[in-house]
Amino acid sequence: MNIAIVGATGLVGQVILEILEKLEFDLDNIYAIASKKSIGKSIKFRDQEITIISIENSLEKEIDVAIFSAGKELSLKWAPIFAAKGIYVIDNSSAWRMDGTKKLIVPEINGHILEKNDKIIPNPNCSTIQMVMAIHSIHAKYNILRIIVSTYQSISGTGRKAIAQLEGEQNSVETEKVYPYQIYKNAIPHCDEFEKNGYTKEEMKLVNETNKILDSNISITATAVRLPISGGHSESINLTLENQFKIDDIKKMIKNSEGVILEDNPSENLYPMPLSSQGKDEVYVGRVRRDNSCENSLNMWVVSDNLRKGAATNTVQIMKLLIEKGFIN
Template structure:
């Protein structure tokens, strides 16, 4: 007998990807439920070779499922995650709402999966596990083996984030603006603050008082919570005219000496990482190659001679996969592999 899984927000970009990956990885589910708002009831969704019909979130009985994977936005998560957890399901939430709550673990299994055991041992736990921001997830996967090797002091990261990180509206806007430009239609920004087609925008999410955007703050706060609170992090987040796949230029300062060769070897041995680092034209990863892949790609590994014990990297990943859907499923798989979750009867 397998597990029972509810996917909340199943009709969105990430929700659909959750269904795809559950099927691809042959997640041990006896039944999967696609849940959405009332306006999407009956909508058909692919799950492997099956077709699921979206059910109404408002009237679903969560006491019948083992896992609820949520990709429906912060306000839905705020209202529903505690109720679902109280019904007995483990909630794995993709929104930003619970990431910074002291009693909610923020987990990337390759990096800090060990915190799940401590969380489950806590009788007062909330029953909610948070999934990190898409940019943070791929960053910490690349940083973890290097931190273990030479201890990171400071990270400077510039992100180049695809429009799919802004949802279907972002993808549609890039598509429509690109088509329009070729027939001399004036591109009108709606989802983004400026034209995104053939442009880059150094602005993701709202601005904060210190001049950082909230997206940049997320990378700072989440890297510290997941990897090490002592690491200093600064970030510039940029939206680029790419449909899927986030890229990051990363400069790292270490406490101890580390060479590019040592870093390359450590990254090659690490889980969830593919190293593509040939010092020749095309010998590096770009977003196009990572679409549909589980791994985080690391390229352009070189020593940064502007600081003592410095490295520079290029990190690329499918943001809808490792940055969102895949990581939530890996959290559930980790709980199962460690024997932390018992199945509910149908």
């Protein structure tokens, strides 16, 4: 199998390569694609040096799957070109997520709907993935009516320049600012651009993508906050259900969900934290408790490594799903 990684030098691209290195199947060729400033340089993969090439040159290669992690504009331009050549494109940008002709896939939840002619497969937003992983089994049994979610997101979700800004501010070194304010020792309630309705694009992704993945019409409101931490996204989630429930049953459902780990023992100070989630593929859920202020409602705290299950891991899982379904060899 031949794979192209578009955006191979970025944070997500690097994690994708790390995950692919550990997979127990043979790769005939892996092509690293990046911006002009990186062309000709090399990156290491399975003890080999791979030379970075341009996206134009990659089209001369035989490619089965192309994984895009290089932003919306590039995906809008190049994904259809790759797909027209019969290449499966798995895209980490927001370019195709809400396109009515594209399926938004989280393999544990709706991988069964993926079909052979789905050549462009958008990967959901990082904060959306961890939320639906935590709640989808609850929705299937109890029917979620409303979600109130507040996210506390690490700077790695913005990229390398955000990490450089935080490190510069920590060390009193002047750096390029990617946030409108200092992020060091701060919390900024502003993830992505603001829309006319007063919500940010990040907040609306949580609303729209969640309902698309779950094939639902849940009322959802979201607030997204950026924190000065290097990795891991956290979410405070409040659910209102149509049907009555027992908290112990909810916890059992979470515990039995594939790819989800229940960490919930407050008496032992056991609960998920972004620091302990880093480098792991699972979604962690804790602080599960009844909301005594509202009938049939509950609260939970959900944490995941945004670069792994929120991006790279889910992407590789989609690729493995294509193999399992026999769409590629």
